[in-house]
Amino acid sequence: MTRQEWESLCDGCGQCCLLKLEDEDDGTIYLTKLSCSMLDVRTCRCSDYAKRHELMPDCVSITPEKVRTLNWLPHTCAYRLVEEGRDLAWWHPLVSGDTDMVHAAGISVRSEARSEEEVHEDDYGHYIIGEVSE
Ligand code: SF4
Numbered sequence: 116m117t118r119q120e121w122e123s124l125c126d127g128c129g130q131c132c133l134l135k136l137e138d139e140d141d142g143t144i145y146l147t148k149l150s151c152s153m154l155d156v157r158t159c160r161c162s163d164y165a166k167r168h169e170l171m172p173d174c175v176s177i178t179p180e181k182v183r184t185l186n187w188l189p190h191t192c193a194y195r196l197v198e199e200g201r202d203l204a205w206w207h208p209l210v211s212g213d214t215d216m217v218h219a220a221g222i223s224v225r226s227e228a229r230s231e232e233e234v235h236e237d238d239y240g241h242y243i244i245g246e247v248s249e
């Protein structure tokens with residue numbers, strides 16, 4: 116798969132750009148509905164994808180080698196689906212031919228996410244939406 120083909124697999128849901136919080140006592144990782152400050156919540160796209168690692172050192176690159184180790188990727192993520200040998204969903208842009216379908220189907224974070232910039236760090240816990248599971 117070429118780099119371009121790999122990149123085209125991303126459905127643009129923005130779910131991987133939601134903040135994760137780790138419980139220091141037991142290592143549990145919680146998912147929040149707060150998004151990385153670089154995520155444009157309206158488009159669900161990174162505001163500077165080319166420079167993301169420079170501007171946001173914590174940003175994780177999703178590569179074919181890493182996918183199976185990234186347990187926080189959502190079950191809808193195309194990279195995860197391909198890794199598990201499953202088909203892309205009907206709303207995926209490569210299937211539907213429509214990049215807006217991921218939003219219309221309610222898969223993207225557009226209607227739920229709030230930028231981390233708008234919330235004080237002490238309040239992050241109020242935005243937990245669940246535990247990250249395998
Ligand atoms: S969760 Fe997967 S499909 Fe969705 S934006 Fe992230 S990498 Fe792309």
Ligand code: SF4
Pocket residue numbers: 131132151152153154155160161162163164167168171174175
């Ligand atoms: S830097 Fe961009 S790609 Fe990385 S987590 Fe933030 S919004 Fe997502």
